[in-house]
Amino acid sequence: MHNAFEEIAGGKRSLHVQVAREIARKILSGEVAENEIIPGEMILCGQFKVSRTSLREAIKLLTSKGLLESKPKVGTRVTSRENWNFLDSQLLDWLTGIGDNNAVYRDFLSLRNALEPEAAALAAENATAEQRILLSATFQQMDYISKNFDLERWTEADMEFHRLIFLSTGNSFYLPLANVLCTMFKSFIAHSSIKGSTCIGEHRAIYSAIMAGDANKARQANVELLSKSKRRLPSTD
Amino acid sequence: MHNAFEEIAGGKRSLHVQVAREIARKILSGEVAENEIIPGEMILCGQFKVSRTSLREAIKLLTSKGLLESKPKVGTRVTSRENWNFLDSQLLDWLTGIGDNNAVYRDFLSLRNALEPEAAALAAENATAEQRILLSATFQQMDYISKNFDLERWTEADMEFHRLIFLSTGNSFYLPLANVLCTMFKSFIAHSSIKGSTCIGEHRAIYSAIMAGDANKARQANVELLSKSKRRLPSTD
DNA sequence: AGTCACTTAATAGTAATACAAATAGCTTGA
DNA sequence: TCAAGCTATTTGTATTACTATTAAGTGACT
Known part of the structure; x- marks a missing residue:
């Protein structure tokens, strides 16, 4: 199940952190825009080849750092940049190598x-x-x-x-x-x-x-x- | 008018956030000491009367703010205070009314x-x-x-x-x-x-x-x- | 025609269970 | 004595089922 990732993310950290990192980099790099609705949980589960549990934990992690916001019936949305907590070491770490x-x-x-x-x-x-x-x-x-x-x-x-x-x-x-x-x-x-x-x-x-x-x-x-x-x-x- | 704050400050947050808040207040107030191992998941599930899913999401939330750290076989430990991210609005909000x-x-x-x-x-x-x-x-x-x-x-x-x-x-x-x-x-x-x-x-x-x-x-x-x-x-x- | 309450459908939230992986500490054997 | 391996415990991941919330669509009532 967790095959494709170990090489990409390179970390032996837990699965949901790897997924969170991937999504975070998409957001921080601008690949997914601010205020954009990201695909529903099931779709992302398919993309990342992980269970809903892990995906949800990843989303929760990003939410707690101010990058995402979820509401029933509307989905999960990338928040505006003002809410991203750049004073968070993990987020800063994810920032490595992307952007300027x-x-x-x-x-x-x-x-x-x-x-x-x-x-x-x-x-x-x-x-x-x-x-x-x-x-x-x-x-x-x-x-x-x-x-x-x-x-x-x-x-x-x-x-x-x-x-x-x-x-x-x-x-x-x-x-x-x-x-x-x-x-x-x-x-x-x-x-x-x-x-x-x-x-x-x-x-x-x-x-x-x-x-x-x-x-x-x-x-x-x-x-x-x-x-x-x-x-x-x-x-x- | 603006950001995702009003919601956070408000009352009817999701379950795992409520649980996280409870635990956070215990930590921030010193009721559970730094470096202390908190009870295992099952025990906490009983205490808070929530499912393991919700409890885990709560723990993940606190982990992402630097308050907790989990390792298999050893359990979940309160980190030392230097790692608590006080520059996080949610954490600050939890700090209200406890301590000085x-x-x-x-x-x-x-x-x-x-x-x-x-x-x-x-x-x-x-x-x-x-x-x-x-x-x-x-x-x-x-x-x-x-x-x-x-x-x-x-x-x-x-x-x-x-x-x-x-x-x-x-x-x-x-x-x-x-x-x-x-x-x-x-x-x-x-x-x-x-x-x-x-x-x-x-x-x-x-x-x-x-x-x-x-x-x-x-x-x-x-x-x-x-x-x-x-x-x-x-x-x- | 407009508005308001109601129903519907879509999505995240919660629960419960089973199994996998990691590892501190014990057990065993050389 | 020490090291390799076993075991029990705890967190990590997966799966499935059900609940709660709510945007949007529907229809009755004014």
Whole structure:
């Protein structure tokens, strides 16, 4: 039954997630338009060669991310783009490779510009002792890697560093952004041509300010880091 | 008038959503702890008096919002809080009335402080003609209401105004925040004691700057508006 | 002719059951 | 002692049947 898919989706994840991913990509790529009614359940069951149960779970998944909307007698409709929850790591992951990746990355950098300096400031004020220890360990690792350079390990540590900042804000709304950041790192930045310099100096400034509890300095240091990575942006081809 | 929100907020949701809501509230309130294994499907089916189908759909819904994680033979586990997607309107809605609402509101205001000025700046640069027309209509309505004051209609228009700003940024990551904002308005601010003044002056400044395409002015005007509403915060001390 | 209540048909929602797949923990044998 | 394999348990998938909702079409009544 589940033959055609294992090769296409490539994942060993559950069936309904694979189906959801396929449909999501059709929607995100514009292959099925906003506000369009998608085929009824039975038809899709046939197309994807899965049971109604799995198909329904797939549709429910997409509904919960704001991509679909079902009503009896009318069918399942693609919602308008304003309702798509782009701040969802799974959705972001599905976005990989479709549409203009540079545009997504640019949008993300814009969001990061607005949020990360403030996140660093909040972390300076609110990070718990445990979080400071984790941050400290991660920075020391970065420091070490920056000397014996290894791109892969650097990227990993860099991601962890910024992730910890978001987690240390003590603000519930900043938490999910940690995952969003990680997804962007893995799905987009990794594939892009940005092979950044290490920026260990800027990172040290942020790190020190957070450890010292100096919110303003942390904010400022993060602004400088971001302005530096902005100069490394891939020229929009 | 618009999005799929009214329905979600309303009462007669489908069964699996009701179940999901119940479970979500147990998780969010801490009644079931992080990393705890919740009872097996059959047991929950008995507790909620629903079929396994509905229960599973509920669990899937919560899984997609990062609250649960299922594995064969081990069961379904509550994830750690870092994975909960607080930037999801439905989840936010479930948060209503549990825990410390003021804390949620404070966290949200912090996020708004970081994002909204930048959103206004982006809107000034990127709003489409159609979006400018909508914004214009909404502001005129606000202006009218501020003269013949009507709290309910003011709140509605105010919300729509800020919603439109997020939608006009042309940045995918800002889109979901429009819905988050609306949910906060409806679920929290409405219940709180904050009955703000109209701030028509500050709103006019933002409106004018956006229409004029002056990003810096729009950002600055929004900062001023937020600093004003900060002074109206319910003092929790 | 218009409008309103009613019926119809199409679609998603819910239920119940059976079986498949995965895996933590035990069991067995070298 | 350890590793390979077995077993029991739990989630995953499939199938079928029935219910609820509602857009649209029908017809009686004004």
